[in-house]
Amino acid sequence: MFLILQTRDLVVAYDGRPVLRGVSLGIAPGEVVALLGANGSGKSTLVKASLGLTPIASGSVELFGEPLAKLKNRSRIGYVPQRVGASSGVPATVRELVSAGRLARRGFLRPARAADRRAVDSALVAVGLATMARQPVGTLSGGQQQRALIARALCAEPELLVMDEPTAGVDAASQQAFAAALRQFVAGGGTVVVVLHELGPLEPLITRSVVLHGGTIAHDGAAPAPAPGHACPDHVHEHPHAPVTTPRWELNQ
Numbered sequence: 001m002f003l004i005l006q007t008r009d010l011v012v013a014y015d016g017r018p019v020l021r022g023v024s025l026g027i028a029p030g031e032v033v034a035l036l037g038a039n040g041s042g043k044s045t046l047v048k049a050s051l052g053l054t055p056i057a058s059g060s061v062e063l064f065g066e067p068l069a070k071l072k073n074r075s076r077i078g079y080v081p082q083r084v085g086a087s088s089g090v091p092a093t094v095r096e097l098v099s100a101g102r103l104a105r106r107g108f109l110r111p112a113r114a115a116d117r118r119a120v121d122s123a124l125v126a127v128g129l130a131t132m133a134r135q136p137v138g139t140l141s142g143g144q145q146q147r148a149l150i151a152r153a154l155c156a157e158p159e160l161l162v163m164d165e166p167t168a169g170v171d172a173a174s175q176q177a178f179a180a181a182l183r184q185f186v187a188g189g190g191t192v193v194v195v196l197h198e199l200g201p202l203e204p205l206i207t208r209s210v211v212l213h214g215g216t217i218a219h220d221g222a223a224p225a226p227a228p229g230h231a232c233p234d235h236v237h238e239h240p241h242a243p244v245t246t247p248r249w250e251l252n253q
């Protein structure tokens with residue numbers, strides 16, 4: 001079956017120290033996958049290696065059924081990295097920042113067309129920033145800046161949206177706006193991989209939880225995620241919780 005993302009026996013090492021130790025993960029179209037796990041368990045590394053942003057020691061990655069190296073159209077993926085200062089450097093307005101998301105799609109030299117402007121408008125509306133479009137990014141709160149980055153990823157109309165802790169340190173209003181934008185993206189057929197520390201307002205949207213522990217997958221199953229500690233190999237399961245189910249992509253193979 002067609003998978004949006006597939007890693008096989010993925011190993012990533014920093015300075016000879018393995019951080020991912022053989023991660024095999026397949027994600028089908030339409031899934032909304034939460035990547036969970038303790039600090040340093042390898043969540044960001046898995047995301048970066050899956051997108052070709054960090055070198056792989058061994059194993060493989062396929063995106064949209066093709067080896068990572070063959071992916072020509074990068075605009076099929078929207079990536080929101082962990083905690084970046086949206087306002088660092090150039091003083092841009094919110095609209096300018098979000099419009100940058102269209103560049104990969106339309107090319108740098110071609111002027112913005114109506115379709116580009118519409119995509120930017122609807123991304124701004126989706127994250128609840130339409131009324132702040134003309135403001136300099138630096139005047140926004142941290143949560144609003146994070147929403148602007150999500151709008152930048154959304155306006156490229158990606159098929160896969162990958163986000164690394166998008167809600168960390170984000171105010172409640174921004175979290176709700178973000179959940180609404182994500183719901184809309186998923187309703188339109190999008191696939192999501194999101195690194196989270198806690199599910200929060202995104203919980204109803206999550207279809208699958210993958211928990212990393214020490215660079216390996218400790219849990220892969222239906223949402224909600226197990227409580228802290230459940231992912232540890234020595235954890236004693238003394239009470240029932242959500243059963244570990246076979247992921248949809250495996251059932252369909």
Ligand SMILES: Nc1ncnc2c1ncn2[C@@H]1O[C@H](COP(=O)(O)OP(=O)(O)OP(=O)(O)O)[C@@H](O)[C@H]1O
Pocket residue numbers: 014015019037038039040041042043044045046
């Ligand atoms: N560029 C790097 N160079 C060296 N070590 C790194 C690098 N990036 C990450 N690491 C280390 O690799 C391990 C996994 O890091 P990673 O950021 O993938 O974990 P994480 O689960 O995303 O953690 P967090 O929840 O804190 O963001 C950690 O021990 C981290 O210190």
